[in-house]
Amino acid sequence: MNSNNNAWLKEHNTVHLMHPMQDPKALHENRPLIIQSGKGVHITDIDGRRFIDCQGGLWCVNAGYGRREIIDAVTRQMEELAYYSLFPGSTNAPAIALSQKLTEVAAEEGMVKASFGLGGSDAVESALKIARQYWKLEGQPDKVKFISLYNGYHGLNFGGMSACGGNAWKSSYEPLMPGFFQVESPHLYRNPFTNDPEELAEICAQILERQIEMQAPGTIAALIAEPVQGAGGVIVPPASYWPRLRQICDKYDILLIADEVITGLGRSGSLFGSRGWGVKPDIMCLAKGISSGYVPLSATLVNSRVAQAWERDAGFTSVYMHGYTYSGHPVSCAAALAAIDIVLDENLAENARVVGDYFLQKLLTLKEKHRAIGDVRGKGLMLAVELVKDRATKEPFGPADAYPLAISEACVSNGVMIRTIVNKLIISPPLTFTKEHVDEVVEVLDRAFVANPW
Ligand SMILES: Cc1ncc(COP(=O)(O)O)c(C=O)c1O
Structure with a gap:
């Protein structure tokens, strides 16, 4: 093998490497x-x-690429401590510092705690599991279902994939998780209802309410949605839609999960997509921009309503039985601290x-x-x-x-x-x-x- 040889690299790209979301046969023709x-x-x-x-x-x-601040932070951290876990008996300084930093930057949204993973799919998976455990700790174990939107994309682990609102992402891997339901998203360019944005937001809000009532609110854990739908085609909801989502979740006592994997850390023109709509979710999923893509990292943030459920002595176990070997990886957290500073300072x-x-x-x-x-x-x-x-x-x-x-x-x-x-x-x-x-x-x-x- 000579990975410095360009011809060799082109020849071998598809030989042993499985590429996400692509037909391997097509890749032989269309070389990336x-x-x-x-x-x-x-x-x-x-x-x-x-x-x-x-x-x-x-x-x-x-x-952007080649940012010295992030490269130095990663190098320093690797030299000092390449790895240590957050599992029982240990923790590490960058993970502690990043959890504090994230709750500081998302203080306006009321976020108080962070759980770390490695990518957007982890962030969503953590959010779904947190939502289910929350309701068990609250003494409402029947609240287990999730509602999400058509065109929504929530990663490709089984939970997130089950919440996705597009068949193409799911059909090869069925059966999916039970208890996931999708409703119409307010897609102004393609909807069967109206060309008026605010009317569309209201119609979609009513469809959501009907679905909640049909499922029975006492069986629903959370609504999960992106502040701006990304992979589904950059679908920007009308301004009134997210405030309506918050109202509806409050009305039926359902948690609101904002999947901010793309919108988090600035992309949609405010630090968080929810902030752009003036909405405070209960749980926020962050990845991608959290480390500017330099190293794999995600965070799932929760507000005090959610966090307090773990503080009380409940009938159910309050062990947070979730996490990965690399949750709170010190190198990833060090990179994120530097990347977030760039987003804020600039x-x-x-x-x-x-x-x-x-x-x-x-x-x-x-x-x-x-x-x-x-x-x-x-x-x-x-x-x-x-x-x-x-x-x-x-x-x-x-x-x-x-x-x-x-x-x-x-x-x-x-x-x-x-x-x-x-x-x-x-x-x-x-x-x-x-x-x-x-x-x-x-x-x-x-x-x-x-x-x-x-
Ligand atoms: C909104 C949203 N959620 C979740 C994910 C999954 O992230 P990852 O590919 O890092 O697992 C993505 C990826 O694009 C995303 O856009």
Whole structure:
């Protein structure tokens, strides 16, 4: 083996390596870029081609690449203590410091405790288990079900996958967990009800209430939702929707879990997506931006209502019987402390809001010019360009249609790394993005549509 040999790497990429969410057969034909280095908002592949990273890795490199502060923090921590566990009998300083830091930055949401994992799927799994145990400790053991939204994405462990609101993520792995139910999400561009955002929010809120009543509130543990749906296609709910979710959860005594795996730490233009809607959830799931993707880490935060259940002497055991070898890994926690400081010190949430607004306006201008663009939407630096065969009917390009890939490949050829999810171009760059970067990307996108007229 010679992993420094480019031809060897290209040849062997699919031989022993299983790639997430891809058909291995298709990968033999469509070879992915092999990314070798990153600096700021740019990445470079093994052939020396440089790209603006419009994906931010996978919605995660909030602080940008090559940040000395994070690299030094990780190196120092590895030199001092590479690993120690939080299991009975020990703990470590970076995990203690990070739990304090997270409750400080999420004090406005009332968060008081953190449980650590390694990625978004862990954050969701922890949230679901915390919600079930909470109700047992509260003396209501029948409250075990979960409600989530169509188009919602909550990772691919069995619990989170069962909460996902899209069949494509689940069908190969059925049967799923019992007790999970999905309801309509307020998707303004694609819904059978109305074009009025606030009316749509109300209709979806009422559908949710009907589902809760049908299931019986006394059997429901929690509602889990993303403040802005990401992998489902960057679906931004109307402003009244999240406040309505909070009201409904209070009315029926159901916990509200905000899956902030993408929106947490600045991406949607406020430090947390829930904060952007003025809502305080009971449980928050964080990953991705928590460490800016430098090392694997997630956190599940809980408010005092939830945390206090473990403080009392209940009939059920109050042992928190959950966690992983690497929960609170000192190197990951040290990286996160440095990454969060960058987000705060450089006010990257505000930058995401300002540059994201500018990006959205520029993309709307592009929509005027190219009829394959059916919709443009986003909040902060999470945006989507949805491609359709016909604007009037909104007929989407399907998985077998080559057109969306032709657009993203034209972008890649011209130095912009952009991802497609079926018929959507997904934009989620580092939060250090500037208006000049936006201009560069929009020009490349424009040229891609001109070269591929529809
Ligand atoms: C909202 C949301 N929840 C959970 C996850 C799962 O995260 P991971 O892939 O790190 O397990 C993702 C991943 O994109 C996500 O977007």
